[in-house]
Amino acid sequence: MEERDFDIIVIGCGCAGAIAAYVAAKKGKSVLVVERGDFAGAKNMTGGRLYAHSLRSVLDAYSDGEIDWGSIPFERKITHERIAFMDIASAMTVDFTSEELGREYCDSYSVLRGTFDQWLAKTAEEAGCEVICGIAVEALLRDDSGCVYGIRAGEDEITAQVVILSEGANSLLTERCLGAPRPKPSQMAVGIKEVFELPASTIEDRFLCAPDEGAAMLVVGDCTHGYTGGGFLYTNKDSISLGLVATIEHLQEADTTIYQMMDDFKKHPAVAPIIRDAAMVEHSGHMVSEGGYDMVPEYVHDGCLVAGDAAMLCMNLGYQVRGMDLAISSGRFAAEAACAAIDAGDVSASGLAAYRTAMEESFVIQDLKTYRRWPQTMDKWTRMFTEYPTMVREAMNAVFVVDGEPGIPLRKRLWPIAKKRGVFKLIKEVGGALRAL
Amino acid sequence: MTSIAIFKWAMNPHDERVGSDGQIKWLAERPEVGDDDYAAVQVARDAAPDDELVGLTMASGDTAFAAARGAERTVALQGVDILAQPTEVASALANAVKAMGDVSLVSIGDSAWSPMVPSLLAAQLGWPCILAVDAVRPEGDTLVVTRRFGAGTQDVAVTGPVVLAVAARREEGAKPGMRQVLQARKRPVDTVTASIGDVPTLEAAGLREPTAQASKLFDGADPAAAAAQLVSALQSEGVL
Numbered sequence: 001m002e003e004r005d006f007d008i009i010v011i012g013c014g015c016a017g018a019i020a021a022y023v024a025a026k027k028g029k030s031v032l033v034v035e036r037g038d039f040a041g042a043k044n045m046t047g048g049r050l051y052a053h054s055l056r057s058v059l060d061a062y063s064d065g066e067i068d069w070g071s072i073p074f075e076r077k078i079t080h081e082r083i084a085f086m087d088i089a090s091a092m093t094v095d096f097t098s099e100e101l102g103r104e105y106c107d108s109y110s111v112l113r114g115t116f117d118q119w120l121a122k123t124a125e126e127a128g129c130e131v132i133c134g135i136a137v138e139a140l141l142r143d144d145s146g147c148v149y150g151i152r153a154g155e156d157e158i159t160a161q162v163v164i165l166s167e168g169a170n171s172l173l174t175e176r177c178l179g180a181p182r183p184k185p186s187q188m189a190v191g192i193k194e195v196f197e198l199p200a201s202t203i204e205d206r207f208l209c210a211p212d213e214g215a216a217m218l219v220v221g222d223c224t225h226g227y228t229g230g231g232f233l234y235t236n237k238d239s240i241s242l243g244l245v246a247t248i249e250h251l252q253e254a255d256t257t258i259y260q261m262m263d264d265f266k267k268h269p270a271v272a273p274i275i276r277d278a279a280m281v282e283h284s285g286h287m288v289s290e291g292g293y294d295m296v297p298e299y300v301h302d303g304c305l306v307a308g309d310a311a312m313l314c315m316n317l318g319y320q321v322r323g324m325d326l327a328i329s330s331g332r333f334a335a336e337a338a339c340a341a342i343d344a345g346d347v348s349a350s351g352l353a354a355y356r357t358a359m360e361e362s363f364v365i366q367d368l369k370t371y372r373r374w375p376q377t378m379d380k381w382t383r384m385f386t387e388y389p390t391m392v393r394e395a396m397n398a399v400f401v402v403d404g405e406p407g408i409p410l411r412k413r414l415w416p417i418a419k420k421r422g423v424f425k426l427i428k429e430v431g432g433a434l435r436a437l
Numbered sequence: 438m439t440s441i442a443i444f445k446w447a448m449n450p451h452d453e454r455v456g457s458d459g460q461i462k463w464l465a466e467r468p469e470v471g472d473d474d475y476a477a478v479q480v481a482r483d484a485a486p487d488d489e490l491v492g493l494t495m496a497s498g499d500t501a502f503a504a505a506r507g508a509e510r511t512v513a514l515q516g517v518d519i520l521a522q523p524t525e526v527a528s529a530l531a532n533a534v535k536a537m538g539d540v541s542l543v544s545i546g547d548s549a550w551s552p553m554v555p556s557l558l559a560a561q562l563g564w565p566c567i568l569a570v571d572a573v574r575p576e577g578d579t580l581v582v583t584r585r586f587g588a589g590t591q592d593v594a595v596t597g598p599v600v601l602a603v604a605a606r607r608e609e610g611a612k613p614g615m616r617q618v619l620q621a622r623k624r625p626v627d628t629v630t631a632s633i634g635d636v637p638t639l640e641a642a643g644l645r646e647p648t649a650q651a652s653k654l655f656d657g658a659d660p661a662a663a664a665a666q667l668v669s670a671l672q673s674e675g676v677l
Contacts, residue, residue, distance in 0.1 A: 132619070134612075
């Protein structure tokens with residue numbers, strides 16, 4: 001193989017990039033990470049929650065016990081799952097907690113990406129990677145055969161045997177240099193998030209959590225003014241991340257803006273008490289891929305692999321939102337495949353095909369395939385965001401309201417509520433959703 | 438002779454969050470590259486192109502900033518409380534300069550982030566200090582320092598060691614590329630424990646918020662009239 005500046009160049013220092021760099025460095029490869037933000041995490045925004053299984057398996061395989069799990073800058077272990085149906089003035093919330101949610105390898109943690117990604121970058125550096133921040137990679141270098149052999153930023157060109165592209169959901173390089181199709185407006189969403197500072201004890205009181213434990217909450221309905229999307233809330237150590245995600249296609253049609261949605265969301269009677277007396281200390285926005293498996297681009301190329309959000313590895317199931325665990329495992333698989341290909345002296349797409357095999361044999365692609373139909377189902381299921389929250393309110397009022405009038409059997413109170421929406425239509429819609437999930 | 442360019446020595450106030458209870462929380466407890474730092478390195482290099490250029494920083498982590506801009510080596514001062522008194526920061530920097538021996542010039546950003554340090558540093562060294570420096574040019578044994586002076590500039594001729602507090606007029610034009618940064622990281626970095634002398638402390642006696650300006654509302658019913666009012670208001674405020 002030709003001499004190169006590095007064995008591997010990683011573009012982007014988020015979850016996928018930093019883990020790819022860490023694994024490759026641990027395997028003895030020379031690695032350069034180029035991050036366009038001024039620091040790792042500067043360009044990232046996530047709710048966010050990390051399902052820990054993927055990080056645990058990477059550290060089990062590569063850290064040699066050097067990394068103490070307790071030293072990782074997680075915010076809180078999520079032990080309460082909340083799902084809420086919200087209409088304009090009501091909300092029905094399911095709060096679930098169990099021992100299994102906190103069990104090792106089933107555990108999940110709220111994170112703030114600014115802090116978490118810097119820890120990832122530091123971990124990669126300590127493993128021997130070079131990390132350069134504040135540089136935007138403008139192009140991938142290709143040889144006469146079309147094989148990627150490096151990157152260009154300004155007048156600088158740096159070469160490598162393999163380039164791992166993990167620059168996030170707004171990846172221009174996959175489109176510009178690797179031919180990935182531009183996502184459709186229905187496949188991309190806008191996410192906005194505000195962080196509200198509160199004392200840790202107040203958060204624990206409001207969410208009935210033990211110290212260092214917390215809640216994750218997903219909301220559907222009026223939070224997005226009835227448009228496809230949803231709200232999220234995560235408890236951090238001494239703050240709450242609150243935000244909305246709505247698809248670009250529906251926002252284009254909407255009679256309002258996502259900022260107005262956010263403002264109304266914060267004032268909703270089910271949300272306002274949670275952030276009462278809290279100081280808003282951060283506001284951010286980002287693009288989120290929502291198209292699932294059908295928008296995953298080709299991720300194995302001659303001399304180049306695509307990982308993480310750049311490969312659109314994100315799943316929003318309504319009751320679970322996942323991206324970071326997919327990114328971490330894809331970063332690991334990319335690094336392992338790249339190292340093996342370099343050792344074998346073949347970094348062509350066929351030489352790097354072990355990445356595809358690892359992805360397809362793992363939860364990453366299998367989960368995306370399992371829930372492949374869900375994004376389209378959700379996109380078309382407009383009543384989920386309009387009629388259903390109202391129906392839930394009417395049903396719950398029928399169950400709980402006591403007004404002194406003579407009682408009517410519950411089935412007679414609930415039947416008209418369902419009938420009004422069309423019982424067969426409801427069965428069809430719910431059945432379709434269950435099949436997609 | 439040696440020229441020293443000081444970089445990454447102050448906290449970025451953008452990382453400072455003041456709570457409603459007055460408590461200050463730093464989002465990043467580390468010095469960051471200041472807006473003037475690149476110009477400080479440039480001035481130190483221009484002042485003595487044939488002398489050794491040394492970067493001096495209080496940062497940990499990536500210390501290649503000055504080396505990527507031409508410094509032969511870097512000295513990283515450890516053990517200074519980054520939230521320390523400006524007198525202590527200046528003392529630590531001054532002692533590090535003295536320890537380097539034959540130093541002819543110290544260049545530091547004329548930073549709004551910690552505006553007292555350059556003057557205190559010069560006081561600790563017993564050298565003259567020129568603030569608001571734009572550029573320098575050596576003329577024989579004399580250094581001609583161009584500094585801002587009112588709306589214009591003034592040239593000051595200096596002989597002997599001096600502290601130059603440099604104020605960048607714009608963002609850095611051509612930042613070092615990846616290769617320069619990577620090569621810079623191979624240059625020597627000496628990590629030195631800071632020595633802080635017995636210096637006076639300065640206590641903040643109070644803070645006052647700036648006087649609030651009244652907001653102006655323009656009636657947007659007639660967009661053309663509103664735009665004209667806006668332009669007029671901006672002109673009267675000197676913005677346009």
